[in-house]
Amino acid sequence: MAHIVITGAGQAGAALAARLRALEFPGDITLIGAEPVPPYQRPPLSKKYLLGELPLERLFLRPEEFYAENAIALRLGQRVDGIDPTAKTVTLGEEVLSYDQLALTTGAPARRLPAALGGDLPGVHVVRSLADVDTMAPEFRKGARVLIVGGGYIGLEAAAVAASKGLHVTLIEAADRILQRVAAPETSAWFAALHRGHGVDLRESTALVRLTGDDRVRHADLTDGTTLEVDFVIAGIGIAPATDLAETAGLACDGGIVVDEFGQTSLPGIWAAGDCAAQPCRGTRLRLESVQNAIDQAEAVAANMLGADKPYRPQPWFWSDQYDVKLQIAGLNRGYDHVIMRPGARDGSLSHWYFQGETLLAVDAMNDPRAYMIGKRLIENEISPKPESLADPDSDLRALLP
Numbered sequence: 001m002a003h004i005v006i007t008g009a010g011q012a013g014a015a016l017a018a019r020l021r022a023l024e025f026p027g028d029i030t031l032i033g034a035e036p037v038p039p040y041q042r043p044p045l046s047k048k049y050l051l052g053e054l055p056l057e058r059l060f061l062r063p064e065e066f067y068a069e070n071a072i073a074l075r076l077g078q079r080v081d082g083i084d085p086t087a088k089t090v091t092l093g094e095e096v097l098s099y100d101q102l103a104l105t106t107g108a109p110a111r112r113l114p115a116a117l118g119g120d121l122p123g124v125h126v127v128r129s130l131a132d133v134d135t136m137a138p139e140f141r142k143g144a145r146v147l148i149v150g151g152g153y154i155g156l157e158a159a160a161v162a163a164s165k166g167l168h169v170t171l172i173e174a175a176d177r178i179l180q181r182v183a184a185p186e187t188s189a190w191f192a193a194l195h196r197g198h199g200v201d202l203r204e205s206t207a208l209v210r211l212t213g214d215d216r217v218r219h220a221d222l223t224d225g226t227t228l229e230v231d232f233v234i235a236g237i238g239i240a241p242a243t244d245l246a247e248t249a250g251l252a253c254d255g256g257i258v259v260d261e262f263g264q265t266s267l268p269g270i271w272a273a274g275d276c277a278a279q280p281c282r283g284t285r286l287r288l289e290s291v292q293n294a295i296d297q298a299e300a301v302a303a304n305m306l307g308a309d310k311p312y313r314p315q316p317w318f319w320s321d322q323y324d325v326k327l328q329i330a331g332l333n334r335g336y337d338h339v340i341m342r343p344g345a346r347d348g349s350l351s352h353w354y355f356q357g358e359t360l361l362a363v364d365a366m367n368d369p370r371a372y373m374i375g376k377r378l379i380e381n382e383i384s385p386k387p388e389s390l391a392d393p394d395s396d397l398r399a400l401l402p
């Protein structure tokens with residue numbers, strides 16, 4: 001019986017296993033995950049779960065019985081430590097497992113602050129796994145002083161939860177604006193004002209010099225010359241793809257495990273999907289750090305493992321919840337040269353539309369689901385509206401759709 005081994009039991013690994021069964025793959029499936037819990041959703045970790053508004057059971061992608069009922073051998077708390085592509089085996093400690101095809105859905109762990117800066121002191125946290133958040137949650141006490149390092153989604157979502165719970169929040173961003181990796185200056189400025197309005201001491205162009213403390217972190221020296229007294233620290237400074245296993249096995253890696261448009265790595269019979277995979281996209285190669293990509297790419301790989309031979313074309317979208325604001329992003333703004341702002345119909349709602357010349361690339365919608373939905377459909381259908389038709393708040397967005 002053919003055996004497919006999936007290494008990494010996050011959103012991509014779980015989606016891949018489930019899709020193989022949905023496509024009636026009759027062979028054996030083994031899904032191996034280093035974390036001790038069944039596959040779960042990560043997005044709520046820095047939002048509703050951290051706020052205490054989502055019970056643990058609702059984080060799990062599927063009930064545990066699902067795996068047994070679908071004959072998916074779920075091996076939790078175990079780590080693949082080697083791949084032999086010639087023998088077609090993986091090793092887990094002393095155990096050797098043979099595979100016919102192998103998928104790497106190893107994800108991307110959070111980057112940590114260097115130990116030389118005090119990043120290994122107790123009380124310094126990252127937000128990537130359930131265990132990270134469960135360890136950190138007791139620190140969220142009213143009046144506690146938290147320093148958040150990094151103004152990306154993790155830092156900003158954690159800041160919103162902390163400020164909502166009555167903590168004193170300082171957020172530092174090393175770049176000259178928050179969200180610079182993903183958004184235009186207009187969107188960054190809008191979110192900076194939102195956070196400051198909720199009492200967050202937000203400092204851009206400010207980095208950490210060092211964290212100090214005896215038994216745990218107590219002080220933070222910053223490049224703006226100040227020293228903060230802190231009760232705990234959260235680092236939201238990005239993620240790094242888990243490529244060690246792939247590199248050691250001789251797979252091509254270039255800022256991620258290199259895959260083609262089918263999800264195939266540089267070695268036949270070995271595939272990759274999700275945050276760890278560097279895929280071709282609009283003439284370049286990139287990793288898409290989004291849950292939607294993890295699911296869609298994994299499902300495409302499942303089909304291709306079974307011979308579908310169908311290229312995967314990512315249709316990226318993202319969202320973020322901060323206070324009572326829902327940010328929804330459709331498309332990828334990479335290469336944009338101008339941004340059109342469109343006020344929304346409701347108070348406080350608006351959208352930013354990214355263009356490269358005449359071509360619409362992406363939309364950021366703040367509390368404006370209609371702009372998001374329409375922008376997403378326009379981008380998927382490669383339709384670019386005239387910028388002047390967007391900027392007029394009285395124009396009917398639906399009229400832009402085919």
Ligand SMILES: NC(=O)c1ccc[n+]([C@@H]2O[C@H](COP(=O)([O-])OP(=O)(O)OC[C@H]3O[C@@H](n4cnc5c(N)ncnc54)[C@H](O)[C@@H]3O)[C@@H](O)[C@H]2O)c1
Pocket residue numbers: 043046149150151152153154155157172173174175178179180181206207208235236237238239289290318319320321
């Ligand atoms: N809503 C969402 O889509 C969502 C929410 C949470 C997390 N995520 C994903 O989780 C991953 C991690 O998120 P993230 O926010 O950590 O990464 P990120 O790359 O989005 O942001 C990291 C930020 O930290 C800053 N930074 C880096 N080093 C720093 C330093 N030493 N001092 C100060 N600032 C520093 C960077 O300039 C950047 O702005 C990403 O893939 C992200 O897309 C997504």
